[in-house]
Amino acid sequence: xxxxxxxNVRSLAxxxxxxxxxxxxxxxxxGVFVAMLSLARGFEATLVASGSARNAxxxxxxxTSEMDSSVMLExxxxxxxxxxxxxxxxxPLVSPEVVVIASFPLRGRGVEGNAQVRGVSLKALAVRPTVxxxxxxxxxxxxxxLLVGRNVAASYEGLELGQTVRFGGGTWTVVGxxxxxxxxxxxxxxxxxxxxxQVYQRxxxxxxxxxxxLTSPAALTGFKDSLTSDPRVTVQIDREIDYYAKQSRQxxxxxxxxxxxxxxxxxxxxxxxxxxxxxxxxxxxxxxxxTLRAIGFGSGSIVVSFVVEALCxxxxxxxxxxxxxxxxxxxxTGTINWQTFSHLAFAFRVTPGLLAMGLAxxxxxxxxxxVPPAVRAARAPxxxxxxxx
Amino acid sequence: xxxxxxxxxxKSLIRARGLGKTYRRGGEQIHVLQGLNLxxxxxxxxxxxxxxxxGKTTLLNLLGGLDVPSEGSVTVAGDEITRMSxxxxxxxxxxxxxxxFQMYNLIPVLTAFQNVELPLLLTGLSKAERRSHxxxxxxxxxxxxxxxxxxxxxxxxxxxxxxxxxxxxADPTFLLCDEPTGDLDRKSADxxxxxxxxxxxxxxxxxxxxxxxxxxxxHARLILHLEKGVLVESVTASPPR
Numbered sequence: 001x002x003x004x005x006x007x008n009v010r011s012l013a014x015x016x017x018x019x020x021x022x023x024x025x026x027x028x029x030x031g032v033f034v035a036m037l038s039l040a041r042g043f044e045a046t047l048v049a050s051g052s053a054r055n056a057x058x059x060x061x062x063x064t065s066e067m068d069s070s071v072m073l074e075x076x077x078x079x080x081x082x083x084x085x086x087x088x089x090x091x092p093l094v095s096p097e098v099v100v101i102a103s104f105p106l107r108g109r110g111v112e113g114n115a116q117v118r119g120v121s122l123k124a125l126a127v128r129p130t131v132x133x134x135x136x137x138x139x140x141x142x143x144x145x146l147l148v149g150r151n152v153a154a155s156y157e158g159l160e161l162g163q164t165v166r167f168g169g170g171t172w173t174v175v176g177x178x179x180x181x182x183x184x185x186x187x188x189x190x191x192x193x194x195x196x197x198q199v200y201q202r203x204x205x206x207x208x209x210x211x212x213x214l215t216s217p218a219a220l221t222g223f224k225d226s227l228t229s230d231p232r233v234t235v236q237i238d239r240e241i242d243y244y245a246k247q248s249r250q251x252x253x254x255x256x257x258x259x260x261x262x263x264x265x266x267x268x269x270x271x272x273x274x275x276x277x278x279x280x281x282x283x284x285x286x287x288x289x290x291t292l293r294a295i296g297f298g299s300g301s302i303v304v305s306f307v308v309e310a311l312c313x314x315x316x317x318x319x320x321x322x323x324x325x326x327x328x329x330x331x332x333t334g335t336i337n338w339q340t341f342s343h344l345a346f347a348f349r350v351t352p353g354l355l356a357m358g359l360a361x362x363x364x365x366x367x368x369x370x371v372p373p374a375v376r377a378a379r380a381p382x383x384x385x386x387x388x389x
Numbered sequence: 390x391x392x393x394x395x396x397x398x399x400k401s402l403i404r405a406r407g408l409g410k411t412y413r414r415g416g417e418q419i420h421v422l423q424g425l426n427l428x429x430x431x432x433x434x435x436x437x438x439x440x441x442x443x444g445k446t447t448l449l450n451l452l453g454g455l456d457v458p459s460e461g462s463v464t465v466a467g468d469e470i471t472r473m474s475x476x477x478x479x480x481x482x483x484x485x486x487x488x489x490f491q492m493y494n495l496i497p498v499l500t501a502f503q504n505v506e507l508p509l510l511l512t513g514l515s516k517a518e519r520r521s522h523x524x525x526x527x528x529x530x531x532x533x534x535x536x537x538x539x540x541x542x543x544x545x546x547x548x549x550x551x552x553x554x555x556x557x558x559a560d561p562t563f564l565l566c567d568e569p570t571g572d573l574d575r576k577s578a579d580x581x582x583x584x585x586x587x588x589x590x591x592x593x594x595x596x597x598x599x600x601x602x603x604x605x606x607x608h609a610r611l612i613l614h615l616e617k618g619v620l621v622e623s624v625t626a627s628p629p630r
C-alpha cells in the first residue's frame with residue numbers, strides 16, 4: 001500500500017510558506033496561459049459565430065476577403081437564380097453588400113479606430129436572422145441613416161442612437177441599434193448600399209460580396225457547383241461560417257503562439273519554484289524518508305508519494321489560476337481584425353476546455369518539478385539519511 | 390544463546406559470518422567492521438557497547454538490512470539477506486525487522502495511531518484489522534489513551550514508546566534498537582528499558598540493543614563490546630527480569 005496521502009497534505013500545510021510560493025508561481029502561469037487562450041478563443045468564436053452554416057458568401061475568385069473582392073450586379077442576378085437559394089416574400093434571399101472602412105474616435109482613448117461600414121439592403125436582416133434590432137429602427141432606403149451594432153456605441157464616440165456623424169463626405173444619423181448575439185457584426189455600421197456607393201463614389205453596379213441564404217446547409221454543394229460551372233460568373237463560394245473561421249485564423253494563431261511562449265517561459269520559472277519547494281521538502285525530511293524506507297516502504301512508494309505531493313501543489317496552483325481568470329469570461333475587449341483593418345470588439349471566452357488545459361498544464365509543471373526531488377528522496381542511502389538532523 | 394566465535398550451530402536466528410564494512414574517504418580506507426562473527430538465538434536480548442566509532446550502529450544497520458557489508462554474510466531465519474536485491478531487502482525489512490531509533494523518528498504530521506499504523510500499510514490487513522493491531526500495540530506500551538496525539542504533544546519517553554509500538558505492531562522477527570534511551574531522562578529511559586524487558590520476557594521478542602549507557606546494557610542477557618570494528622568480549626548480564 002502507498003504512503004497515506006494525509007502525510008503529504010499535512011507536510012505541505014506544515015511548510016505552508018514555501019508551499020504558498022510554489023502555488024502562486026503555478027497559479028500565475030496558469031492564469032496567463034488560460035487568459036491568453038481565452039482571448040484567442042473569444043476572437044475566434046466572435047468571428048466564427050458571425051457565419052451561418054446555411055449562408056454562402058460569394059466573392060470574386062481569388063479575393064482573400066470582402067475588402068479586395070468585387071461582384072457585379074449581373075453576377076448577383078445569376079446568384080439569385082442559382083439552385084438552393086431560399087426564397088422569401090421579397091424574392092430570393094440574397095444580400096449584395098458593399099464594405100468600406102471609416103475611422104471614428106475611440107471612446108476614452110483620444111485616437112481614432114477603423115470601423116467596418118457595410119452597405120446592405122433590408123434583405124440583409126432576412127439573410128441573417130440572428131441580427132435583431134434592439135433600439136430604434138432600420139435605416140430607410142435612400143437616406144443617410146445608420147443601423148449600428150451594439151458594440152459600436154460602446155467603442156466609439158458620437159455613434160449613439162440619435163447622434164449625427166460625418167464620414168465619407170456625408171452626414172449620417174444613427175437611427176437604430178442591432179444585436180447579432182456577440183458576433184463580428186456587432187462592431188459594424190450598416191446602411192443602405194446605394195447611399196454608401198454614392199458617398200464613396202463607387203460604381204453603381206458593383207458590390208463586394210453577395211451572401212445567399214440557402215434552403216439548408218446541404219444545399220451548398222448544388223449552389224456552389226452551379227455557380228462555379230457557370231461561364232457568366234467567376235466567383236469563389238464559401239460557407240459563411242468557414243469564411244469567418246479563415247478570417248480569424250491569423251490573429252488566433254498569433255495570440256495562441258504568443259500566449260504559449262509566455263506561458264512556457266513563465267512555466268519554466270514555476271517549475272523551478274516547484275523544484276525548489278520539493279527539493280527543500282526532501283532535504284528537510286531526509287530522516288523521515290529514511291525512516292519510511294527502513295520500515296519497508298520501497299523506492300517506488302517514496303517516488304509516488306513525493307510526486308503526488310508536487311501534484312497537490314500544482315493542482316491547487318492550477319485551481320487558483322483558473323479561479324482568478326474565470327471573472328474574465330464575457331469581458332469585452334477589442335482589437336484590429338487584420339483581415340478587414342477594422343476594430344473588432346469581442347469577449348474573453350473562458351471555456352471548460354481551456355480550464356481543463358490550464359489544470360493539465362499545472363499538473364505537467366508539478367510533474368516536472370516533482371520527479372527529480374522524489375527520485376533523490378528514494379535514492380539517498382538509508383543508513384546515512386537516518387542520522388540526518 | 391549468543392556466540393561470537395562463529396562455531397554455533399545453524400539453528401541460530403541471526404547469523405553473521407566474516408562480516409566486514411569498509412568505507413572509502415578520499416584515498417583512505419576506513420575499516421569499520423572486520424571479520425565479525427555473531428550468532429543470536431530467538432528471544433535473546435543482546436546489548437552492544439563500545440566507544441563512538443567502534444562500529445555498533447554499522448553492525449545494527451547490516452543486521453537490519455539497511456546497509457550492505459563489504460564482506461561476509463548475514464543470515465536471518467535461514468534467509469541470507471546480504472544476497473538480496475534492494476526491493477527484496479525492503480520487503481524483508483518490512484516483514485522481519487522492527488526499528489527503534491534514538492531520536493524516535495516519528496513522522497511529526499501523523500498522529501501516534503497513524504505512526505504506529507505505518508508498517509501495517511505494507512501488509513494485506515483490512516482497516517479494521519489494522520486498527521485492532523495498532524490499539525493492541527499502543528496498549529502494550531501503555532499509550533492507548535494517546536492515539537490521537539501528535540508527536541509534538543507527547544513527552545520524549547512517550548514518543549519513544551510510540552516508536553516501540555511502531556516497531557512491534559507488525560510482529561517482526563526481531564527488534565533493532567539504536568540508542569533508544571540516548572535522548573531520554575533517567576525515568577523515561579527506565580520505562581523504555583522495562584518495556585523492552587517485557588517484550589523479551591512476556592512476548593518472546595528478540596532484541597538487539599546498541600547503547601553507550603551501562604545501566605541500559607544491564608537489561609540485556611548478554612553485553613557484547615565492540616572495539617575498532619571487532620567484537621572483543623562478551624559479558625553475561627543479570628538474568629532476565
